[in-house]
Amino acid sequence: MMNLMHWRLVVAVADHGNITRAAERIGMTQSGASQALALMEETLGVQLFSRESRQTLPTAIGLPVIEQARLMLGALETIRQTVDSVRPMLRGTIRLASFPMVLASFLPPLLRQFNRLYPGIEVVALEVSDDEVETLLAAGLVDVGVVLNPAPERNAGPLGRDAWVAVVPAGHPLALRGTEQGVSLQELSALPFVLATGGCSTNARSLAVAAGLQLQDVRVEVREWSSAFTLVRENLGVTLVPEMTLPADRQGLRVIALAPRIERVFSLVLPAGQTPSPAVQALLDLLADTAHATTR
DNA sequence: CGACGGCAATTTCAATACCC
DNA sequence: GGGTATTGAAATTGCCGTCG
Numbered sequence: 001m002m003n004l005m006h007w008r009l010v011v012a013v014a015d016h017g018n019i020t021r022a023a024e025r026i027g028m029t030q031s032g033a034s035q036a037l038a039l040m041e042e043t044l045g046v047q048l049f050s051r052e053s054r055q056t057l058p059t060a061i062g063l064p065v066i067e068q069a070r071l072m073l074g075a076l077e078t079i080r081q082t083v084d085s086v087r088p089m090l091r092g093t094i095r096l097a098s099f100p101m102v103l104a105s106f107l108p109p110l111l112r113q114f115n116r117l118y119p120g121i122e123v124v125a126l127e128v129s130d131d132e133v134e135t136l137l138a139a140g141l142v143d144v145g146v147v148l149n150p151a152p153e154r155n156a157g158p159l160g161r162d163a164w165v166a167v168v169p170a171g172h173p174l175a176l177r178g179t180e181q182g183v184s185l186q187e188l189s190a191l192p193f194v195l196a197t198g199g200c201s202t203n204a205r206s207l208a209v210a211a212g213l214q215l216q217d218v219r220v221e222v223r224e225w226s227s228a229f230t231l232v233r234e235n236l237g238v239t240l241v242p243e244m245t246l247p248a249d250r251q252g253l254r255v256i257a258l259a260p261r262i263e264r265v266f267s268l269v270l271p272a273g274q275t276p277s278p279a280v281q282a283l284l285d286l287l288a289d290t291a292h293a294t295t296r
Numbered sequence: 297c298g299a300c301g302g303c304a305a306t307t308t309c310a311a312t313a314c315c316c
Numbered sequence: 317g318g319g320t321a322t323t324g325a326a327a328t329t330g331c332c333g334t335c336g
Contacts, residue, residue: 005306018320019320019321020319020320020321028307028308029307029308029309030320030321031307031308031309031310031321031322031323032306032307032308034320034321034322034323035306035307035322035323036306036307038322039306051320051321051322055320056320056321
């Protein structure tokens with residue numbers, strides 16, 4: 001058996017020309033070094049050093065073996081330096097704030113991959129509303145937050161996107177309309193409306209306001225998207241929801257595209273003016289890599 | 297999956313040999 | 317006699333299979 005200690009010993013003996021000094025340098029006893037060297041030579045089947053009086057010098061075959069040993073130890077040192085240079089970013093905790101839907105859909109694959117690449121970094125995910133994400137970011141209480149439609153200057157990492165769609169009862173007059181035609185925000189705002197917020201301030205009402213409109217007949221306002229679908233099935237009104245919230249079972253419902261299309265973009269955003277920690281930078285880099293890979 | 301025991305490899309210690 | 321290498325025995329360490 002040979003281990004790294006043996007190869008260090010070979011190099012040390014070559015450097016010092018003396019087993020005693022070599023043993024001291026690598027932290028062995030002299031007799032141990034002598035035995036180890038003898039064992040190596042026996043294992044290799046060649047004599048690496050000739051023992052002369054007061055000197056231990058390399059043999060002809062010993063010289064290239066020693067050179068290879070130096071290369072090997074040099075490569076090991078390079079590996080050490082590589083690991084040392086990235087070690088600070090291999091440990092730590094990332095506090096991430098997000099609203100529930102993104103936490104359940106876009107983030108799990110990203111976080112799974114991140115956990116595989118950086119097992120020493122713990123990601124603590126806080127499930128909050130979009131307003132609360134902004135509050136936590138502003139207070140510096142989280143390292144990164146998922147924000148809807150962030151301003152370009154916030155240096156956001158795009159996480160995903162989806163479109164708003166109208167959902168009407170299957171028997172509704174709008175349900176007869178072809179999907180390519182779509183329905184406008186203006187048309188919807190005049191109808192009996194089931195307003196679902198999903199716990200976000202960006203919802204059908206804020207979209208209408210942004211377009212200079214107003215929801216004229218909100219029959220009921222609920223937090224859960226699923227509750228809204230139930231109420232739409234009951235013919236209480238129509239609703240406007242993000243596409244990703246649509247249920248698998250759409251019986252009794254009809255989904256119509258919004259015209260013109262309105263999208264929401266989810267992005268990872270850092271607290272303002274904050275330099276990302278190495279761990280957060282690793283997460284952003286991974287996000288950029290996966291985004292790059294999927295848009296190629 | 298952790299505790300445990302057996303076994304082999306390795307290291308240490310002490311004694312000895314060799315050479316200048 | 318001092319410095320260095322070698323040898324044999326004992327101690328230590330690490331690995332691996334088994335068991336609960």
